[in-house]
């Protein structure tokens with residue numbers, strides 16, 4: 006099976022520049038800088054149909070094309086390495102094992118938007134990974150891959166590593182930008198979008214670590230090669246972080262469209278359910294994506310369209326597998342508690358609603374739940390995040406998608422596992 | 434121009450206007466908290482959500498701009514945007530946002546000073562629900578003293594962040610911050626950096642609820658008991674427009690009134706709390722005259738008789754040496770100065786002016802709000818009305834002196850006082866006891882600047898109207914009437930003005946060369962030099 010991001014991660018010193026160069030590294034960055042125009046780069050990115058790997062799946066080439074050309078403000082590029090979504094741990098693998106491939110992609114993107122200073126915003130807890138990045142930057146500078154006049158061109162390009170302080174919300178791109186600016190990390194109201202007014206009110210592109218890392222292979226093998234790797238509307242390979250009740254959890258790189266069943270049960274991947282207890286449900290795309298029941302994942306393939314059709318999202322590719330012993334009420338409480346703790350607090354519905362949700366859910370886990378609490382839970386999720394209707398878009402009532410990110414999973418859990426919630430009411 | 438349809442009403446509006454402003458300019462109310470026209474739009478309270486055709490999500494009307502749609506994208510072939518502010522979706526969003534806001538709110542309106550002018554009360558009444566589905570325990574946090582006389586109540590706070598943005602964008606001092614996250618969000622200061630700026634009091638006005646209250650008036654009165662005088666602050670030459678809230682002649686608070694030419698939405702703390710300077714026990718309540726070196730209270734008739742007789746006596750005694758001096762001050766209104774100038778003219782008096790009022794520091798804030806270095810309200814009017822008055826420092830010896838009162842914080846220099854003492858007859862027109870009272874022969878009680886009606890000219894030449902808190906019985910005469918009365922008394926004739934409006938029209942015509950009515954001034958300030 007073709008791998009393009011993680012094929013070397015088992016090898017010694019795979020994170021070093023020497024290793025990366027020996028395997029053809031930075032050839033594409035060099036080609037982009039020396040031989041390609043911005044338009045050519047954007048065209049290839051568009052043709053490859055590379056969609057953002059951070060969660061929303063927005064086409065990368067399209068995002069770059071929104072950057073205005075005819076203004077004299079500097080443009081900025083940011084790699085989003087905040088990786089805070091519960092269940093997601095795939096960027097960490099790239100950061101620690103293959104940092105140069107991300108830089109390689111960042112240089113290509115920099116050429117596309119005429120950017121000379123970029124940031125990697127890395128989650129605070131990734132201290133070791135931040136050190137690896139710092140070392141990798143130092144190595145690259147020595148070889149004229151980063152710094153002034155890179156690859157002997159007249160193009161300057163630098164990367165600065167910025168460590169976050171442990172807030173999930175700082176993964177949202179505008180909160181991330183506020184944070185880099187030294188402010189409290191909370192999302193901005195859009196428009197204006199970062200492509201017009203981002204870092205320091207200048208045009209800015211934010212992409213996920215994996216999105217950048219996918220670029221060098223695309224430029225090496227061609228857009229069509231990448232499209233052919235995947236399925237319709239979902240090109241290339243994707244990293245899946247699989248956790249939960251499986252024998253062998255971990256990060257796996259597979260082509261888009263791979264059956265979820267294979268990922269869970271094949272020995273090549275997770276090797277089946279732990280202790281062979283049957284599967285009950287799966288969160289397919291990180292904690293923000295609505296949960297799917299065993300029945301709903303029957304025959305499910307891991308690509309944008311298929312998961313959306315099943316009523317959830319591919320998100321960041323974080324698959325959380327739960328077996329039959331799992332208490333879904335506890336899962337719901339756990340999830341809601343995470344969101345209540347991480348809400349930045351600016352929007353009234355999210356600030357107040359998340360805290361209210363956990364107070365009600367606490368009654369379900371610890372006694373005292375009332376029949377009307379079920380209706381109330383559903384209504385609150387509607388009042389924060391709106392009803393889930395993927396055909397019409399989202400109806401969230403907040404500044405950033407965090408409102409939906411808490412409402413949808415809670416709603417899905419209550420609706421799909423209603424008997425478990427009702428049982429708690431009867432137990433008192 | 435764009436054509437929009439809002440709640441079925443066709444509205445023409447310029448491109449770039451927000452939905453919220455289009456609504457307000459057309460008489461449609463959209464409730465909102467975090468939006469304030471002076472501040473950056475954050476769109477966080479979620480109260481102003483409206484439904485816009487073609488957008489599945491409700492949109493914040495404060496941040497959504499209206500623009501012309503492409504010809505083939507127009508709705509019904511002509512509308513650039515179709516907006517509903519009253520749809521079921523919108524109503525539910527409003528109602529539930531209010532429910533969220535009240536979850537942890539103490540509902541202590543009966544003991545909250547904001548009650549009666551609180552947007553949480555008003556919107557809940559209009560758009561909210563009368564019962565709560567929240568049965569859990571509320572978050573309770575202690576009140577905090579933020580400095581500059583401001584008390585913060587985190588339990589009442591709705592986290593609109595107007596106060597924070599005020600200190601960042603308007604005062605530029607950045608003392609307030611949001612601390613903690615999520616539901617534990619609160620407004621805070623750093624330990625060693627309390628609210629400390631000349632505009633701090635404005636945070637109590639921008640706060641839409643009772644979470645920022647001035648300790649100065651805390652629990653003293655309910656807002657619905659206030660009478661309000663729309664007037665102009667007389668504490669510096671800026672002349673910020675204000676509302677003075679009072680009851681039975683007692684001032685409880687002063688708050689700014691919007692005027693985009695002069696003070697935007699703001700005023701400084703000196704002006705806000707200056708009324709306390711007038712709460713001394715030194716008020717001159719009745720006319721007084723000096724008999725056998727002692728001041729005794731007399732009636733108005735008594736004091737006028739005294740002045741007339743003594744003036745005649747001194748004139749007789751002094752013969753060729755007789756001279757009259759009059760001190761004019763920029764604490765007087767144009768109308769007072771005008772009748773004073775008439776008096777001076779008819780007595781052939783030498784006029785002096787009190788000039789040392791530039792004792793402040795010129796201050797300008799990030800958005801352009803200014804505090805003048807001139808701590809008097811009407812230097813510009815004085816300059817116009819008395820074109821060649823001498824500095825009072827050069828006061829000569831005169832037989833008779835007329836001295837109006839200065840304002841708290843100002844005094845005549847010792848040498849000027851010594852020189853004044855040399856006069857045979859000193860007639861003081863005063864609201865409070867001062868150094869002059871110790872030797873004045875006659876004292877006529879005057880109105881202070883919260884009590885008088887008249888016009889003043891600010892440092893940029895704006896002529897504005899001062900309006901009094903309720904007319905008190907104790908003032909038989911307006912200050913300008915006293916000057917007329919004195920003129921009549923001593924010369925036998927004077928102009929016949931029956932109202933301050935009449936004096937205004939005359940002074941404005943004769944001294945400023947303008948035609949204007951005092952009534953018109955109530956609505957709008959006018960520019961002394963025409964135009965801006």
Ligand SMILES: Cc1cc2nc3c(=O)[nH]c(=O)nc-3n(C[C@H](O)[C@H](O)[C@H](O)COP(=O)(O)O)c2cc1C
Pocket residue numbers: 056057058059060061062063065085086087088089090173174175176177178179211212213214216405406407410
């Ligand atoms: C609450 C929240 C948290 C997010 N956290 C992350 C994150 O940790 N990493 C990430 O790449 N994107 C995250 N995103 C998505 C980013 O806002 C943004 O869409 C993404 O970085 C864009 O990159 P992409 O187009 O390459 O996916 C988050 C979004 C939200 C609303």
Ligand code: SF4
Pocket residue numbers: 174191192347348349350351352353355356403404405406407408
């Ligand atoms: S939805 Fe929640 S996390 Fe997002 S901006 Fe609003 S309060 Fe902050």
Ligand code: SF4
Pocket residue numbers: 589590591592593594595596597620639640641642644645
């Ligand atoms: S104190 Fe008042 S102005 Fe400040 S955030 Fe709270 S409610 Fe808004």
